[in-house]
Amino acid sequence: MGFDPESQPAVASPMFRQFFASQQRPPAVERTDKLGAPFWLREAVERDADLLVELKRRILAETDYLLQGLADFDADPAAERDVIRRFQDSSDSRLVIAERLVAGHRAAIGLVTIVAGAFQRNRHVGQLGMGVVRSEWGRGVGAALLDDALCWGGDHATLRKISLQVYASNARAIGLYAGRGFTEEGRLREEARRDDDRFDDLIVMGRFVVRDP
Numbered sequence: 001m002g003f004d005p006e007s008q009p010a011v012a013s014p015m016f017r018q019f020f021a022s023q024q025r026p027p028a029v030e031r032t033d034k035l036g037a038p039f040w041l042r043e044a045v046e047r048d049a050d051l052l053v054e055l056k057r058r059i060l061a062e063t064d065y066l067l068q069g070l071a072d073f074d075a076d077p078a079a080e081r082d083v084i085r086r087f088q089d090s091s092d093s094r095l096v097i098a099e100r101l102v103a104g105h106r107a108a109i110g111l112v113t114i115v116a117g118a119f120q121r122n123r124h125v126g127q128l129g130m131g132v133v134r135s136e137w138g139r140g141v142g143a144a145l146l147d148d149a150l151c152w153g154g155d156h157a158t159l160r161k162i163s164l165q166v167y168a169s170n171a172r173a174i175g176l177y178a179g180r181g182f183t184e185e186g187r188l189r190e191e192a193r194r195d196d197d198r199f200d201d202l203i204v205m206g207r208f209v210v211r212d213p
Contacts, residue, residue: 035139039099039144041096041097044087046088112145112149126156127162130142150180167201168200
């Protein structure tokens with residue numbers, strides 16, 4: 001096994017399994033947030049295109065701690081299906097959605113991606129990206145998504161390292177990554193422009209994959 005989070009994911013509840021079976025969605029694992037409310041993680045499939053478009057639109061509208069802004073976003077479900085298909089077709093990449101059930105309906109609340117390098121010489125490095133809707137900040141959803149990504153990376157045959165970039169002023173995210181073993185490897189000065197036209201540094205962080213002996 002690879003990364004072993006402190007709280008192991010439980011098997012999804014019978015009600016949730018029945019709901020997802022009726023929707024022909026892939027298997028999900030159940031987690032509990034800091035308030036004791038359940039949520040679930042699962043890999044994205046092509047029929048999630050509309051769901052992902054709305055999730056990304058909401059995340060981009062709620063924060064400027066991402067390089068991509070709402071004005072840069074292509075809200076085309078067909079294009080999103082192509083993105084999901086590329087993740088599904090690649091054994092070196094992963095796209096996971098976090099969801100809750102709200103009044104019997106699925107509500108997407110976050111996502112995480114790992115994309116391995118495109119070339120032979122950097123294919124051992126996975127680039128991590130993550131976003132969570134603002135209403136879920138501080139509730140443990142981002143930590144669960146990160147743990148899932150690190151666990152997958154630890155089980156992956158060729159990944160040796162996971163890298164990411166984070167805004168220098170995003171103390172909450174930096175603390176989360178540092179708590180999972182990421183260390184600062186460099187700083188790109190004034191690499192990002194905030195919505196108020198202030199410039200921010202990007203911190204490059206990395207973590208080597210942990211595997212059992």
